[in-house]
Amino acid sequence: MEPILLYDTTLRDGTQGENSSFTADEKLAIAKMLDDIGIHYIEGGWPGSNPRDRQFFDLAKRTEFKHSRLTAFGSTRRPGISPDDDPNLKALIESKTPAVALFGKSWGLHVERIMENTLEENLAMISDSVKFLKSGNREIIYDAEHFFDGYKENREYAFKTLDAAMEGGADFIVLCDTNGGTLPFEIEAAIADVKEVLGVKYRGEHKRSGIRIGIHTHNDCGLAVANSITAVKAGATMVH
Numbered sequence: 697m698e699p700i701l702l703y704d705t706t707l708r709d710g711t712q713g714e715n716s717s718f719t720a721d722e723k724l725a726i727a728k729m730l731d732d733i734g735i736h737y738i739e740g741g742w743p744g745s746n747p748r749d750r751q752f753f754d755l756a757k758r759t760e761f762k763h764s765r766l767t768a769f770g771s772t773r774r775p776g777i778s779p780d781d782d783p784n785l786k787a788l789i790e791s792k793t794p795a796v797a798l799f800g801k802s803w804g805l806h807v808e809r810i811m812e813n814t815l816e817e818n819l820a821m822i823s824d825s826v827k828f829l830k831s832g833n834r835e836i837i838y839d840a841e842h843f844f845d846g847y848k849e850n851r852e853y854a855f856k857t858l859d860a861a862m863e864g865g866a867d868f869i870v871l872c873d874t875n876g877g878t879l880p881f882e883i884e885a886a887i888a889d890v891k892e893v894l895g896v897k898y899r900g901e902h903k904r905s906g907i908r909i910g911i912h913t914h915n916d917c918g919l920a921v922a923n924s925i926t927a928v929k930a931g932a933t934m935v936h
Contacts, residue, residue: 698933700928700933701933702735702736702737702934702935703737703739703767703935703936705912706726706739707739707741707752708741708742708769711741721755723740723748724755724756727756727759727761727764731761731763731764732763735763735764736764737764737766737767737837737934738761738765739768739769740766740769741753741769742768742769742770743768743770743787743788743790743791744784744786744787745770750787750791753766753790753792753793765794765795766793766795767793767795767796767797768793768796768797769796769797769799770788771798772800772801772821772825773785773824773825774821776817778824779827780828788829789829789832793834794834794835796829796836798825798826798829798836798837798838799838799839799840799872800821800825800838800839800840800841800860800861801818801846802842802843802845802847802854802872803843803845803846803854804853806841819856819857822864823860823863825864826865826866830864830865835867836864836865836867837868837870838858838861838868839872840858840861840869840871843871843872843886844886845878847886848882855890855893858894858907859894862898862907868909869910870910870911870934870936871887871909871911871927872913873912873914874914875916876914876917877916878919878923880926881926884926884929887932895907908933909931909933910932910934911932911934911935911936913936
């Protein structure tokens, strides 16, 4: 059995709560503590959207982590521009972290109604962005935002978004229950489906070791822990 990797999001997702805010120095102190207890990945923040996070990553460049892989977080390129011209992707490169967490849209509703984008352009944004970051020899963790909602609405398109990330060279595919409304039995069934369809593809024609799956849950319905445990039982090897 593969080891289960722990990916801590305190310094990014954890700061979104009410009255939660850290200085760059405080974030560095927390990162050192997480490293000391052996957390595998530390998500340090979003350098493309937050000056304080850029300051943190500048401090982190001068810090040695013994156990943890520091990870910068960001989004796929914007519609209609190349990765080279995207300021968010440039900030991820400049963070100089060994790993990057890149999130993209899995739900057609969000792509078309919220982003006012086309489904095909969204796929290109995912693939282009992963390839661009992968060319810098980073480990790429692809966060499939709203995956389970997208999967329920349009399974075929949700799978296409994962395929675009894998084609780009993503090392991990993290399935996100962004709304926190998915039930454990739905988590288990969806992961089994992803493993069966994409796992076989990327062991065969692409001559890779298959698909490595992670899970990112939210606790809106009090099911984050149950869903994470279920995901590991179903084959996920990274837990956010």
